Amino acid sequence: MSQEIRVDFAHRVVFTRGLFDPANRVLVDSLRGGAPRAVAFLDSGLAAARPDLESKLRSSLDGRDGRPSLLEVSIVPGGEVCKSDREVVDAVVTSVDRHHLCRRSWVIAIGGGAVLDAVGYGASIAHRGVRLVRIPTTVLAQDDAAMGVKNGINRFGKKNFEGVFAVPWAVLVDSDLLATLSDRHWRSGFSEAVKISLLRDEAFFRQIELDADDLRQRRLERAIPVIRRCAELHLDHIANGGDPFESREARPLDFGHWSAHKLEQLTSFELCHGEAVSIGIALDTQYSVELGWLPQQESDRVANCLLRLGLPICHPSLSDPRLLEGIEEFREHLGGKLTVTMLRSIGAPQDVNELRSDLISRAIASISSRSTEFSKT
Ligand SMILES: NC(=O)c1ccc[n+]([C@@H]2O[C@H](COP(=O)([O-])OP(=O)(O)OC[C@H]3O[C@@H](n4cnc5c(N)ncnc54)[C@H](O)[C@@H]3O)[C@@H](O)[C@H]2O)c1
Ligand SMILES: [Zn+2]
Incomplete structure (x- = not known):
């Protein structure tokens, strides 16, 4: 006896300023x-840079x-460290218990993608799911991480090994919160915009x-439309891609990610996610050339664009033989047959089943030589 189960979710995303x-x-x-009770978890990097934020938050939610x-x-x-063990997840679950929160109460996660992943995971397992409000505060969290339905932490040295799919109650995106971000984390978020433009929207790539x-150079008025378009494309994939909980073998938006996750691990997270994705994009774009699919000048365009964004396209760990273990780890995480996305042309992806x-x-040899060549120009 089998029954089809259909469930509708609302994925509420609001873009605002001065939240x-x-x-x-x-x-x-x-x-x-919902219920009149809320708890909030604030990224330490943001809290240090914006000491005023906690009291602003407290006065917004004063029970009146x-x-x-x-x-x-x-x-x-803040940062990947919060995904390295269960401490943050346990803190969220404990807080839900201590303050007698029910499923209709609120857990508010404010921070970068790592804090959103760990706090979101805690919120999704307490009572099997308390309402989660994500307030992303990095470029990468605003243009990608907060739009997804994934929550989790790293285990056994593997990225996102433990976690759940859970749709947040709301995602509130305020570009003013990016003002205190370091240059490094500002830049690293644009790799996901390059990624999705290469997969979905050639005109968007040209704009970037x-x-x-x-x-x-952090021109906010130029950055806001790019962050927003990237977020919309990620959201559209979740809402209309037909596979929000990834039951298929392909993960169409993970261009460049098989190596990125392994590079983060091999460098003990010295490379942050956005930087590793930039290198992964350069690698898989050039792999598409080596397959005979993409013209070399298109791969040069992509590498050049990443470098002009201030992102790396190469790293010594690319020559670590353990890099290739990333392929099997990627397959195992998704299940089934290995399925990795490559490019026929910019905006035209195609899956392959072997690397x-x-x-x-x-x-790797090609992007290593171009990394030095382009950085001189
Ligand atoms: N769930 C998903 O679908 C998804 C998608 C993409 C990435 N991710 C995950 O997101 C993580 C990367 O997120 P990230 O790039 O946002 O970096 P991050 O969360 O590691 O944050 C980077 C640094 O910025 C600090 N910070 C955050 N906001 C700040 C602000 N406004 N001002 C000053 N400092 C601030 C943090 O404390 C941290 O030190 C990775 O773990 C990645 O796996 C998840
Ligand atoms: Zn990513």
């Missing part, structure tokens, strides 16, 4: 209709006029190419 200003109603309006009461604001370690210097080590070596 914590008293006149801004977005946060308060997003928390209507139907607003929930904010019962706790916890500062959690055109604006690359402005984006590197040839001789072509990978040639692609």
Whole structure:
């Protein structure tokens, strides 16, 4: 006896500015209709850079006029370290217990992609799921991580080994929160925009190419449309791609990611996710050339664009023989047959079911030589 089960989810995403200003109603309006209790978890990097934020948050959620009461604001370690063990996840679950939160109460996660992943995982397992509001505060979290339905932490030295798919209650994106971000983490978020433009939207890639210097130099008015377009494309994939919980073998938006996840691990996370993705994009774009699919000048365009964004396209760990273990780890994570996306042309992806080590070596040699060549120009 088998039955089909259909479930509808709402994925609420709001773009705003000045989210914590008293006149801004977005946060308060997003928390209507639930229980009047909330807890918040704040990325330590953001908390240090914005000491005013905690009190602004507390005064927005003061229990008056139907607003929930904010019962706790916890500062959690920002960056990949918060995904390295269960400490943050346990802190969220414990907080839900201590403050008697029910499933209709609120867990608010404010921070970079790593904090959103770990806090979101805690929120999704307490009572099998308390309402999660994500407030992303890095470029990468705003243009990619917060849009997804994935939550989790690293285990056994493997990225995102433990986690769940869970749709957040709301995602509130405020570009003003990016002001305090380091240059490094500002730049690294644009690799996901390059990635999705190569897969989905050639005109968007041309726009990024055109604006690359402005984006590197943190011109916010140029960056906002790029972040937003990237977020929309990720959201569209979740909502309309037909496989939000990834039951198929292909993971179409993971261009460049088989090597990126392994490079993060091989460098003990010295490379951050966005940088590793940039190198992975350069590698798989050149692999597409080695396959005889993509013209060399298109791969040069991509490498040049990444370099102008201030992103790396190469790293000594690319020659570590353990890099190739990333292929099997990628397959095992998804299950079934190995399926990796390559490029026929910019905006035209195609899946392959094997990765040839001789072509990978040639692609690495090629991007290594161009990395030095382009950085001189
Ligand atoms: N769930 C998903 O679908 C998904 C998608 C893409 C990436 N990710 C994950 O996201 C993580 C990377 O996220 P990231 O690139 O946002 O980096 P990050 O979360 O590691 O944060 C980078 C640094 O910026 C600091 N920071 C955050 N916001 C700040 C601000 N506004 N001002 C000052 N400092 C600030 C943090 O404390 C940290 O030190 C990886 O773990 C990656 O696997 C998840
Ligand atoms: Zn990614």
